[in-house]
Amino acid sequence: MEESLNTPICRHAFKAQTLVDSYPPKLKNKNKKIAYQIACPPSCTHSGEIVFARWRAMPLPEIFINSDDRTKLEERTGYFGYEPSNQNSTQVEWYLNFAHSDLFCAYGGPLFAQDEMQVVEHPALGSLREELLDAKIEPLTVESSQPTPVTIYGVERRCAISTDINADLGRPFGLYGNNFARATPEAIQLATTALDPPTISNIVAIEAPPGGYGSYTDREIEYILVTAFTGFSAAQIESSSHSTSAAAIVQTGFWGCGAYGGNRILMALLQLLAARMAGIDRLVFHTGEAKGSKNLATAREILDRDLAPIGSAIELSALMRAIQAMEFQWGVSDGN
Secondary structure: OHHHHOOOOEEEEEEHHHHHHHOOOOOOOHHHHHHHHHHOOOOOOOOOEEEEEEOOOOOOOOEEEOOOOOOEEEEEOOOOOOOOOOOOOOEEEEEEEEOOOEOOOOOOOOOOOHHHHHHHHOOHHHHHHHHHHHOOOOOEOEEOOEEOOEEEEEEEEEEEEOOOOEHHHOEOOOOOOOHHHHOOHHHHHHHEEEEEEEEEEEEEEEOOOOOOOOEOOHHHHHHHHHHHHHHHHHHHHHHHHHOOOOEEEEEEOOOOOOOOOOOHHHHHHHHHHHHHHHOOOEEEEEOOOHHHHHHHHHHHHHHHHHHOOOOOEEEHHHHHHHHHHOOOEOOOOOOO
């Protein structure tokens, strides 16, 4: 039984060059075509192997032992930078993809939220989706109302897109969200920097529940926790498959708190809880701005002071009832 829980629904490996040659991304948006031409100029080489795996929902432990010794929390202001790891390190870093249930389904269109931005910077992800669809492999992060997180190991990041506000460079409102499609071709060219050589990223794709109302229900809280726990556990398992001494690091942020309108404090709290239960070595939380730092600090204080002080052991069912009793409220979509 334990072996089946640690075995993905499917795992497929693809040679990056063959993948991109056989399944070039289908880009409909003109600005994404510009970024792709910069990231992947003619005759460029795509190196390595990309490993796709999809995971069934994993059962939560009955008891939560709260120890911050195993999962270190590191806060970083700003957003994902995909800084390359020390090549001599046994650390395996994973970056969250704030996924749709149909993975990368909007990558070629005008949208430019976290998911689409990740695909533009890692263009082989578009090719991966096309290969999966052609091979009748389900690229789903949710199926039959159950989370099925996806891990993607070893994809090249071939460009970096500057999304900050900079009127002098043609982006007076930045490029995030709907602003990307409105930008001029010149602004996209100035904002896109080719990475030569490319860096390598590993990705965990999980979908948050979209758009609730009022107080979070017990089912919603459990669903979020199972999703994050499964995704983080899958990252831990995949890290160990590459090195028995590998330390798994997950880089995340306010997952599900943009277009889906999630509560920032609750989503941070449940991710921290999931990381500790999954045995993640380090959770790197990107807070974006000062308000985000306050939200993360509040979430950590609630978990470690009010719910389960460090060193305590508590039944997870009781912990989840206590979280629901705090009546966290759904927010509203940011329109992106």
